[in-house]
Amino acid sequence: MHCSHCGLCCEKTEMLLSSRDVKRLETAGYDRQTFLRHDSNGFVKMKNRRGFCVFYDAEKCRCKVYRHRPLGCQIYPVIYSEYDGIVIDELCPQKNTINESERRKKGKKVIMLLRIIDEEALIRNESYSGQNSGSLNESGQAISYLKHICI
Numbered sequence: 219m220h221c222s223h224c225g226l227c228c229e230k231t232e233m234l235l236s237s238r239d240v241k242r243l244e245t246a247g248y249d250r251q252t253f254l255r256h257d258s259n260g261f262v263k264m265k266n267r268r269g270f271c272v273f274y275d276a277e278k279c280r281c282k283v284y285r286h287r288p289l290g291c292q293i294y295p296v297i298y299s300e301y302d303g304i305v306i307d308e309l310c311p312q313k314n315t316i317n318e319s320e321r322r323k324k325g326k327k328v329i330m331l332l333r334i335i336d337e338e339a340l341i342r343n344e345s346y347s348g349q350n351s352g353s354l355n356e357s358g359q360a361i362s363y364l365k366h367i368c369i
Contacts, residue, residue: 219295227294227310228274228281233264233318234335239288246286260339264288289331296324304328 240250242264253272255265263273266272273282281287295310304325314325 219320220287220312223279224238224269224311225274225276226269227281227291227307230255231266231271233271233288233290235262235264235290236331236334237262238334239290242286243283243288246283248283248351249286256342258340261335264315277309289327291326293324293331296321296328298328298332 229349235254241256244250253265254262256262264346268276271277271281273287274280275282295307295313295316297305297307299305304321306321338368
C-alpha cells in the first residue's frame with residue numbers, strides 16, 4: 219500500500235476501536251476522553267473534529283498518531299463489505315497499489331479485528347445491562363453493523 223495522505227479515509231470516520239487500540243493510544247500519552255466515544259450498541263469509536271478523525275492534521279495531511287494508529291487504520295483500504303465480504307475500499311485513490319497477497323493477509327486481520335470488537339461490545343452491553351444476552355451470531359454484530367473501516 220502506498221498511501222497518498224489524501225485524508226479521504228479520515229473524513230467523517232466511524233472507525234471502530236478495540237481495547238488494544240485504546241490502550242496503545244493511551245500508552246502513547248493520549249487521554250481517551252479526547253479521542254473515543256461509545257455508541258448505543260456498545261462499540262467504541264474514534265471521535266471526529268471539524269469533519270475528520272481527531273488525529274488527522276488537515277493542514278499537513280498527516281496522521282498525528284501514525285505509529286500508534288488503530289489496527290483498522292493499519293489494515294485500510296482493505297475492509298469488510300456486508301454484501302461482498304473482504305474488499306478494497308473504492309474510496310481510496312491508492313486502491314490499485316494493493317496486491318492480492320496483501321488483500322488476503324489484511325482481510326484475515328479485518329475478520330479477526332471485527333470478532334474482537336464484537337466480543338468487547340457484547341461484554342460492555344452485558345455489564346451495562348447486568349444480563350447475559352447470549353453469544354454472537356456467526357457473522358458477528360460488528361461485521362453486520364460495519365459499513366466502512368476508515369484507516
